Amino acid sequence: MVRLQSYVLLGFTAFALAAASPATKRRTPLIKDSLPQVPRGWTLHRAAPAHHMIKLRIGLPQSNFAELEKALHEVSDPAHPRYGAHLSKEEVEELVAPHPESLDLVEDWLISHGFDVATLDRSPAKDWITIIVPVHQAESMLDTKYNVYKHEATGMELVRTQSYSLPEYLFEHVDVIQPTTMFGGGMRAMDTTSHIELDDSEPGASAAADDCTNTRITVACLQDLYKTKGYVPKVPGKNKIGITGYLEQYANFADLKQFYQAYVPAAVDSKFDVKLIHGGKNDQNLSLAGEEANLDVQYAGGISYPTPNIFWSTGGSPPFIPDLVTPTNTNEPYADWLDYVLGLSAEELPQTITTSYGDDEQTVPRDYAIRVCNELAQLGARGVTLFYSSGDFGVGGNNKTRNTCITNDGTNTVSFLPAFPASCPYVTAVGGTTNLTEVAVNFSGGGFSNYFPTPDYQKKEVESYLEKIGSTYDGLYNRTGRGYPDVAALGTSFRIIYQGRDVGIGGTSASSPAFAAVISLVNDALIAKGRPPLGWLNPWLYSTGYAALNDITSGSNPGCNTTGFAAGPGWDPVTGFGSPNFEKILALLDLEK
Template sequence: MRPSLRILLALLCAIPTLSLPAQDSPYEVKERVRPPHGWIQHSKPPPDHTISLRIGLPQPNFGVLETHLYEVSDPNHSRYGQHLSKEEVEELVAPHPESLNAVNEWLASHGIQEEDISHSPARDWITLTIPIGLAEKMLDTKYHVWMNPTTGDYIVRTTSYSLPIDLHDHVDVIQPTTMFAQFKPYRSFIVKSDEKPLDINTALGTLTNPATGLVVDASCNDTITVPCLAQLYNSTGYIPSARPDNAIGITGYLGEYANTADLQQFYAEQRPDAVNSSFKFISVNGGINNQSEPGYEANLDVQFAFGLSHPIPATFYSTPGSPPFQPDVNTPTNTNEPYSDWIDFVLSQENLPLTISTSYGDDEQTVPQSYAQRVCQDLAQLGTRGISLLFSSGDNGVGDGESNPTAQSCFTNDGKNQTQFIPAFPASIVSVTAVGGTENVAPEVAVSRFYSGGGFSNYFPRPSYQDEAVSGYLKALKPGTYEGLYNASGRGYPDIAAQGDRFRIIVGGSPVSIGGTSASAPTIAGFIALLNDYRLTRSLPPLGFLNPFIYQKGYAGFTDILSGHNSGCGTTGFNVTKGWDPVTGFGTPNFGILKDLVLYA
């Protein structure tokens, strides 16, 4: 019997103790980081260059919200599925009035008035746009332009900032300051496909998955399509409704645009009954969906997530911000990383898709821990409201294993420059579901053309919902395996997996084969949207935060993957084993079994 989640074994994110502010308090360093590997100091930004600062205030009642999150997500709890409203969540994460007053007084001392700032609906975030010169004075710091020679990108950041001592307890985080992460799509191996039209009705023989007994078209070993996934994951014949209280969402960043003409061509090939249907486009912070620039990542995400879940209503979010700075322009368009803008936006919305997939991320160590904790808390709010969040686990194995498992570039940023496995973010967050990658169909194995991201967080302790599964995996490891290279007490990821290579999509009117866990996450999202449909049509609430269900009951609806590993950092990484492992999690979905499990959860 799996343990109940009613007793929490660890807090999701720590909350600081509050103290009263004092006037004319001396400054003290609030946060200091080392620039991640690959970034070099380039120049000074112009003092009149504007920057949009986001100030996160402590959420003193977050522990109460966390309790709600676990109770409404625990299939063994009497409150399972009783998700909170937007207003109820905002009440729980609202800052203490003393924190608001202290920060407002500090801002006013620098000439910034109430009309110069904006608040999140819960008032736990304050945003203001000011010149760099003023930001440097307020934070007792110096900003620089930093360059990444590998990518050619520039960002405006500092490696430390300070606040008045008595303001420290009233501020969790201020960004952009020490945040060097650049969220990138988790995709790889883009190759032109056969130009011949795909005929999904022409069988080339069949294969039988020995783990499930399911029969799959033999062509699925070479080319993954919507019908292949339906066969492999046992959803063939299920016809979902188009009810308006269910929807699936895809996030888009970095100039990745979802092309509607390509979607129609994709539907004509792989989902003919979906032809002439499309998605709702939502612009976040001025994001566009340029139809003359189809994106490989955006097209992959929308074509498969929406192709698998049709006719469930679909949404594509576009958030701008790439690259954030050009050193020869005084006023660049955006100095924030775009992920913050998306979180701000969705938390302010009353109605959201019940399933949202994100295929972007970066190394955990490029993200300050204070910021990572706030993202954890923000995403927990969405889970408490009944939203299922899926994130790709990454394509670099345990660190740098995308194409060279013998490389030795997994270095820590703590000044010791030690070799260490590098977890991915946001996949390492405990309040989301991370998705690894597989390939082949008879049987499925961990993907090998790239390596499924997986391992253990250095920021987030192992949550109670996965304690039994992860402890079992670690106990089975040979003593001393990778000692010192990973945090054995950290949150293990991924949680589950799906096919991640040789996906046939349409880009610019031509077929393309693409791989990456950025294919796996939208695939899982499509099936979660189907499961939500199944529950809603039976007057049951949506699944919401998935992990407590997966680790207590849902694991029985996933097919265990038994072969493969995830190389990186000069090692072969972790091995796939029976049960949960940090390569493929509990394995890949069997929709037919999961339908029964979610019905009686």
């Protein structure tokens, strides 16, 4: 009976639309994005308060992104005449600016909902418009219903909707609006990948800085292993490395000083610069020091010293434990950080950036993931090398059980779960190794994207690997997806100072700053010779750069009740092409140590 009523209603709706005028049809709300079900782990808790304020970000199509992508490939391809001729901030903004028609139509829509377009908050390229509205107005504008959703395991709450609509005439003029359908990974929109392995509970270092074992890795160990020892940066005033921080992960200066005293004495009086984004903080109360933030600044800084380090602390860690007045936090840290960094001048923008945070790809709506990835491409076009840790759950994404690998598309299909932004083809994803004679560490995130196709620069390597494994895991992953990671570095037993104690820590979030610091030194050598930095690394890496890496040929990344992918000669979705050899990289680039 219910099904019959649905058919009758659908038939009536179709008749009504057919009878409507063309102008009315174009203003008919059509679903822009929807979720087939509430994401796993979340339950609908209650209706969102009508007057709760939401910051909506409206992404307009970037009219010449194809030209930007073409330029990105040309300036990043060692075989192209434009190699190294990175674009300026202004050139990038011109290519991503929306078409005037899109601006006009979106502005008219906003005017119809009472906004003064002269006061709108816009990105420099005008491809993003940000508005702050109460829930009831957002519901009217997007023909939707916002609810408070509760995370079953943590009790955290989040204001989101399972679908939203736009007038038909706006469909081609709006890429994405968030926060709407993005719930984020597991219980947080972003998640670190580090984990404390060992707690000595003793202040200070327990052994010499260069005492290296499989269970004790220091800066000196990495300098020896990756052949950077003895290199003194030549242009630290021109070359910089950036480190992202989220989730109220605070990088502590007292811990850094103690770390340098123990492991990098020459750097003991140096610090990192702190930039606070969208309400970000960096509280120096020692009890609030973050293990992830400390790991990142201590190793990125320790390996690259005296290269200036910039630590960005971005506010917003949705969702959070609510109080009776404010049920949720609707910030989107990805977008807030990108807004800030894309607005930096050439002098302010670091040549190398490392990030140790990410989501399961499937928890990020496809349109939003694509848009974020395209924003990252803008940084690459400007000459920035972006590193992202590949995750710590093997082929199982960021699912902490590692064996419950189910899609959230309504089909409940068993599947490997790729990670994002590591799956974005415009970043260099870093997997993990273990032991001084490196093998793949069993938690190294890796696999194939369900959102992004295999890019041309890696098709040969991906096809070769898939040919080797044949039908193994057929149906569990996307054979035509972007393969990751691209490279790897040690990710176990790093010694850090955390809240005044010398402890061990591991994760691919250790691997990413370690690899990034080595490349930052390469950029220093390039800039000292009057040459441009490497920029987007992958075209160089897949064409020639792989020859300067330490190929990791054993180990695997189990998950989802499987043994995962296996490392082997050449590229593999566990360790990529392997770990860095600084001396070989310099030789390949015709540079001297």
